[in-house]
Amino acid sequence: MWHFEHFAHTSIATLFLWAAMGDKGAMDRLPIDDVLDDVVAAVMSAGRVVLMAPPGAGKTTRVPLALLPHITGRILMLEPRRLAARAAAERMAQTLGEAAGETVGYRMRGASKVSKATRIEVVTEGILTRMLQSDPELRGVGCVIFDEFHERSLNADFGLALIQEVRGALRDDLAVVVMSATLDADPVAALLDGAPVVVSEGRAFPxxxxxxxxxxxxxxxxxxxxxxxxxxxxxxxxxxxxxxxxxxxxxxxxxxxxxxxxxxxxxxxxxxxxxxxxxxxxxxxxxxxxxxxxxxxxxxxxxxxxxxxxxxxxxxxxxxxxxxxxxxxxxxxxxxxxxxxxxxxxxxxxxxxxxxxxxxxxxxxxxxxxxxxxxxxxTADLTGLALELAMWGANESDLAFLTAPPIGALAEARALLHGLEALDAGHHITAHGRALAAMPLHPRLAHMLQKAGPKAADLAALLNERDPFIGSGRSAGVDLAARIAALSRVDSRADRGAVERIKQEAKRLRPMAGDAELHDLSLGAMAALAYPDRVGLRRKGDQARYVMSGGKGAMMDDADALAGARLIVVTDTDGAPREARIRQAAQISEADVRALFADQIAWVDVCQWDKRAGRVVARKREMFGALCLDDRQWPDAPKEAVARGALDGIRQIGLPWSAAAKRFQARVMLMGDDFPDVSEAALMDSLETWLLPHLKGAKSEAALRALDTTEALRAMLDWDQMSRLDRAVPAAWTSPMGRKLPIDYSGENPEITARLQEMFGTTTHPTVGARRVPLRVTLTSPAHRPVQVTMDIPAFWTTSYADVRKDMRGKYPRHPWPEDPTQADPTLRAKPRGT
Incomplete structure (x- = not known):
């Protein structure tokens, strides 16, 4: 990679400029003049260059003129803003002693001054994309200059990616210059296959x-x-x-x-x-x-x-x-x-x-x-980019972007374009999509103009321009109808300059409109063509809050004239992610919604958990996106559908755990990796696999909470696993009286609880499993209150038992308290009264 840094000499290119400008020009020296020869040399030898020059260096007006005698064909210079494009063109033309439109001209939306003599054409960045889409070879163009590239506009990034592909595949003679004031130059130079970097140091004035x-x-x-x-x-x-x-x-x-x-x-x-x-x-x-x-x-x-x-x-x-x-x-x-x-x-x-x-x-x-x-x-809406990529016949991975477009935003953009009939199922552009791409509008508005015809031009222009009611200082509400009306009659709430711009834009758009596939559409219907994902249905019980067909919420002031409308189309919001505030909207009738989106409206059977009611509800709903246009009971819902709704209830209220189910879970978790994962998280993740067949028609929260999941958990194990479980971690220990006492495995040691008298005669501490793990035994009084916890019953008989016997004989005189419990028979009975 080459770097040039020159400060003091007068370049040949500058001498050319001075000759063009005369004596007055020779006095107007700028820092960029010191490196113009280096820029020209890099373009002539490498066909590409990255120019770094600080603000005020003069690159915008000097570089195109310096390149002019060395480039065959026109020079295109991209500017991010219309004012800058026009001012740069007029300044260069003035330098040459000409009017704009002769050697130097400009083109932008709504304004153009070019002629057959024009060699330097200053354009806004979107113009280049249109030129490339219609003529990928850019015939007649010898050099493309990206000015102020540090602003990293979407159009500039995409334009540079397209130019790189064109240079590699069709036009290796096409020169490209990227100019910036503050951008890190090395990544741009690398993108341009190791382009030379020219640096202009110093500022005109401190x-x-x-x-x-x-x-x-x-x-x-x-x-x-x-x-x-x-x-x-x-x-x-x-x-x-x-x-x-x-x-x-x-x-x-x-x-x-x-x-x-x-x-x-x-x-x-x-x-x-x-x-x-x-x-x-x-x-x-x-x-x-x-x-x-x-x-x-x-x-x-x-x-x-x-x-x-x-x-x-x-x-x-x-x-x-x-x-x-x-x-x-x-x-x-x-x-x-x-x-x-x-x-x-x-x-x-x-x-x-x-x-x-x-x-x-x-x-x-x-x-x-x-x-x-x-x-x-x-950070931008990538709908236009996705359409242009499809028009170009490429995926984002096929082009060399300085910053790759976010995958999620592109996916959303393509989904919208599919809904606008611009892309087919394979993301290929349709004939309708080509028509949209040719229009100087967001694809939403272009789709509306194509479908609704010239009648939609006013609305397209209004939505494409600044809201004429902003900044008026008067309450205007959100209704689009008032804004459309302001285009034809004086409205004190509207900014007259904005109104005139909208009217001029509408006049420009009207001839571009389609042949009106749909006739006599209302304002709301036209808006819905552009914003099918923003048809809003008023929420029950709230006149100013809406759910939109795309699934998001929106709201307006309760006092707004449009508040209370059942159906609206939201065309502008503040973009808040949770619940956006509506800035512009139009009312739409249900008949219009049904007429426009008949193929997207369908009845859906719904069995779902109603958290507020605490039960499964079964409904038949007529849906348009996230909007429910009609809602009816579904009395004969299939049992499986009801069970799946109940699963949603389980997901919200949590698993019901009986004591038996908890013990079984603890036993299984003591086994090896070849046993099912019965942790709480794993069970919640696999509800449909193990619990669904065992719900047994439970519909309410009470029924779900009363559900014993033990059998469902046992069904997760096959016969061999159950046998191994019972041998290694048995469910119960058999007492001397033959009773099966459940073993609790949830603690550090497996544990049982038994009446002290039931353990008489026991001389070996109870254990479980093949490894003979000792049980933690809680011995209770006849009233089932704990009197001793031990993991060594023989030691208890010879030590603490005497003290326990002394205390218990007075409290429970009808129960046996032998001096030598190892010789006594286990019992749960009390002595007969009077003995």
């Missing part, structure tokens, strides 16, 4: 880091702490500020808290992904007068140079999507940033001059931060 002197008190809200730190920073420093916050909600709250607290020349500018591009452009554009405070999400971490920024305030939080494969739902969680993310953010302060980074944590707290954020492939 950045001073300032930490808190003490942790933020737990009682202080994040937004208040951030606002206070921003006020302190802009008062102490010159220049504009970039403030990193986890999401739009925090941005809006900090914006409100800053009003009246910052200098009059400071303009506060929000920056997040859901904004209009014109508003995003205004946030990153230079200030005509004064300075600005940009309140941004992670959208500003990479690829963007926000003019005049010399201050970074980092709240230390990041919002990530976490997918729970078991529930099939994603949720957004707010977590501490990783060290790599913090370093990325810090670098924003040194893009245009020396800067300062204020961190909302102490230096001591920094040690607890994770090194890197998790790769998206580890």
């Amino acid at each position: 950045v001073e880091t300032r930490w808190l002197s003490a942790p933020v008190p737990k009682t202080t809200r994040l937004e208040q702490a951030v606002a206070d730190l921003v006020v302190e920073a802009v008062a102490a420093e010159d220049g504009s500020a970039l403030v990193f916050l986890p999401g739009e909600g925090e941005i809006r709250r900090v914006e409100a808290l800053l009003k009246g607290r910052v200098p009059a020349d400071c303009a506060v500018r929000p920056l997040f992904g859901a904004m209009k591009f014109t508003e995003q452009r205004a946030a990153i554009a230079p200030c005509e007068t004064g300075r600005k405070i940009v309140l941004a999400t992670a959208i500003a971490e990479t690829s963007l140079t926000i003019e005049d920024v010399r201050i970074v305030v980092d709240a230390g939080r990041a919002r990530r999507a976490r997918f729970d494969a078991a529930s099939g739902m994603s949720r957004l969680v707010t977590e501490r940033v990783s060290k790599a993310e913090a370093e990325q953010r810090r670098g924003r302060a040194g893009r245009v001059s020396a800067g300062v980074c204020y961190r909302l944590w102490t230096k001591g707290e920094e040690g607890a931060l994770a090194a890197f954020p998790p790769a998206e492939i580890e």
Whole structure:
């Protein structure tokens, strides 16, 4: 593996750039310029390179232009965000003195500026997958650049895996460049068959880091702490500020808290992904007068140079999507940033001059931060990936992933795709699946649009975009119908910008819709096509709690207008694994459920243990997934089905143990390994084998607790085993009177209990088994109270018996107490009265 580190010389590639930019460009020197020749040399000699360059080095806009004269065909550069893609393309075009769409262009969802003259095409990461699926050879493309690969997006990981396969099988001339700021380069280089690694050291300008002197008190809200730190920073420093916050909600709250607290020349500018591009452009554009405070999400971490920024305030939080494969739902969680993310953010302060980074944590707290954020492939919904793999005709093991996709999440994704008719039983893609893969939507929404036709475009766009009622500050409830209505009439609860984006997206999707296999569907029915696993049935006795067809629970506020609806379709939740809170849902009729899912609704015979009733209940239930649409008694349930229900009761209440069963268990456990395992755990694990035939119609908890399992346990042994057991560990010892006294083997020594008078005449201590193990004998009074415990009866007669006799004669005068018990006959009788 090759490593290049250069710092001082002016590269040939840089001279080409300066020639393109003119005198103004020659003054705009960046650290990446020192290693551009090494990057070009690696690409030309090895066809691949990993470039490590810190934030602000200039790799995004310099590297594609440096490669341009050396690459035959187009250069594709992948960016993780639309704003960064467009800004990078426009910056490179400006460098060349052109408009975007000439030599340099961009393509992304809903926007494109390319022409026949375009040689460098900046695209969002999902575009590459679509290009590869339609043309695996990538004809006309000479180089693919993965920018900001350290973000480890799912699309970037999958795209790199596909490019590696294409290079190995179809295009060994296809160059690939992976660029990153904070990623560990060696694993990526190894994935690319030992690619050269080029390292650009140094930052354009130094950045001073300032930490808190003490942790933020737990009682202080994040937004208040951030606002206070921003006020302190802009008062102490010159220049504009970039403030990193986890999401739009925090941005809006900090914006409100800053009003009246910052200098009059400071303009506060929000920056997040859901904004209009014109508003995003205004946030990153230079200030005509004064300075600005940009309140941004992670959208500003990479690829963007926000003019005049010399201050970074980092709240230390990041919002990530976490997918729970078991529930099939994603949720957004707010977590501490990783060290790599913090370093990325810090670098924003040194893009245009020396800067300062204020961190909302102490230096001591920094040690607890994770090194890197998790790769998206580890935490994301993999439904789209599973569909793309099937479209490519490969399993995950066939491709070289930097991080392998989790097996469980992929299995859940494939199960969903099977339910959406996108995959067949062998996980091969169907014709319907190919249609879904071609659409710029999650497979759920694509399936809905294909089945329901153009009428579903509004709903698909609504579910694919940000909720227009979020952030309105007015109660909107969960009903999707109100959101759909807001697309056609003014609703004060809706954000007009979000409504316009949804309407534009619907307009774009409408021509992609299928021919409407299903006509005149209600809103709930269309939603159910996308979310067949989230049809919710209201729980009995609770108007706001639901069980969903996929088996998970969900709830809404009791006061919500949709609360009390018997059947709903849940389209968005907070993703809580136990019982998710519903954020969006639509009402659906039972007739719609039956019409859509007739082939999935079936009667099921159920004999199961009802814990509350304490007995086996036998029912016939009409089920759709986990939903019971109808429930009836099953009076003629077979005995075996009832017995199996009783076994469930045993599993809940535990095994019934009679004294005889316990003794038998103890005896068997004293035998060797060739005897059955009759430990409690083993018996519970094998109930169907040994206990099921002996339940004898027991249905209630009382009947089960009264069950004597001795015969069932004995049936586990064959004739030879029983014979050996009786010889080695007999069940009873025969007393001098011929009575069989049960032996208790549960203690350290086998034990019997006998009346003292019954043992008269015994001169040899009783033993059991072939090894003649002495019994522990508890001798009792005529009232069956213990008077002596011994393991040597002859010694007892000659020692302690005299004292016992003295005490017992007064208490039990009608019972014999001979001076020499060894010569007396055993007895259980008392003397006749008067003798």
